[in-house]
Amino acid sequence: MSEYVELAYAAATSRLCLFTGTGFSKAVSNGEAPTWKELLKKVCSKVHNAKKLEDTLFPDDKPPALSLEEAAQILSLKLNIEGKSIYDEIVDIISPIQLGEDISNIKDFFQKDSFRVITTNYDKLAECLVGDESVQSITPGLPIPKYPSKVKIYHVHGSIDSPKNMIVTSDDYFRFINSDTYFSRKLSTMLHENTVAILGYSLSDTNLKAIINDYKKFSKNNALCSNIFLISRNKVSQDMKDYYFYCFGIRVIDNTEIDCFFSRLSYKISLIKDIIERARENIRKVVSGAYTYKNEYLKLEDSFYQIISSIISEGLDWNDDKVVSLFERIIEKKRKLTRNNGAWEQYEQLAKWLIYFGSIIEVSNTKYEKTYLDAVEYSMGHMSKERNWGVSWYAYRAWETRWPAIIASNRLMIKNHIETLGTLKDANLIVKNIV
Secondary structure (H helix, E strand, O other), X not given: OHHHHHHHHHHHOOOEEEEEOHHHHHHHOOOOOOOHXXXXXXXXXXXXXXXXXXXXHOOOOOXXXXXXXXXXXXXXXXXXXXXXXXXXXXXXXXXXOOOOOOOHHHHHHXXXXXXXXXXOOOOOHHHHHHOHHHEEEEOOOOOOOOOOOOEEEEEOOOOOXXXXXXXXXXXXXXXXXXXXXXXXXXXXXXXXXXXXXXXXXXXXXXXXXXXXXXXXXXXXXXXXXXXXXXXXXXXXXXXXXXXXXXXXXXXXXXXXXXXXXXXXHHHHHHXXXXXXXXXXXXXXXHHHOOOOOOHHHHOOOHXXXXXXXXXXXXXXXXXXXXXXXXXXXXXXXXXXXXXXXXXXXXXXXXXXXXXXXXXXXXXXXXXXXXXXXXXXXXXXHOEOOOOOOOOEHHHHHHHHHHHHHOOHHHHHHHHHHHHHHOOOHHHHHHHOOOO
């Protein structure tokens, strides 16, 4: 998948940040780590008249009246009356949890690669995956380590190493949201400087969503491509995917278990590791006009994804006329490659390239719009739903199956363009399904 090329480039250049929630801890502990709700239920068992309070806070027959952080606040008050601390109780519950079995792909990645982790989890399972000698664990209330490390883990909601600084209750959350802390600033910095993969997280944190939304506005204003991925083990509806991108600039990789995600990522890293430095050196030469990509390279499907990843990795400005010109030259060369005898795979690859580009950047009203729409028109004009001679059935299949992956605003732009032309019958079959 093209998304894994981006992620692999980020990992290979130490620009990958993992954002982990309770689903990640559950995955690496073979289900032993509790969800946020399960954790609070365990805490509830520590108070007097526990069953009555649990039925009040977490009713089985109707939606709860309070949010989980509000429920935590009530539990904290109850425990305080009894001379106990909710933070200490959480430490007692979480501390014994250990890494599970059958997580070799996750372990291999954590022990071989260099990256950053931002987590809302209180546990230290991510640190266990890395090993003490290669990791920095950074927690509110404790000094920030100064030694170099391969992996840095930021516990934005605190950790069991400093119980009194954990973000648990609604009062804690109010203070966290309304304060400009090192950790909120660090999260914002990570979004600007890295490719981010969100693992085992439901995007329920209001402060996190506000920071990501703010970054989305910045990226749109500066024509930046989406650099945040949500990895979901479940199927995510198209409506939800459109919502995630519109509000947060998030792309979704769904139907993917966490262990499977790291297996695929590690495989892609192994494929590009030997060429990445050369690719990054070449991109500046090509953008400057001192060098041009050979046709033999552009015949390869992965070449476009590698070029885009190199642009992202080097931090080049998508509004720069030289970058725009590079895009125009590459697409024009790919179109010419489709005209060679027996080059049917080039039609399919061109379609995939255009779909991919339309999935990472909002094209409308940018310098890319005309070139992009002309190429889409060409691609859709040389495809067919039926296996007709002289047109590409595989290009049609690419557009049909991957059409939903394109950003909603780009789907609308393409739909309007194709319908205005009015001559591409098979293209109309695809673009009519805008949702």
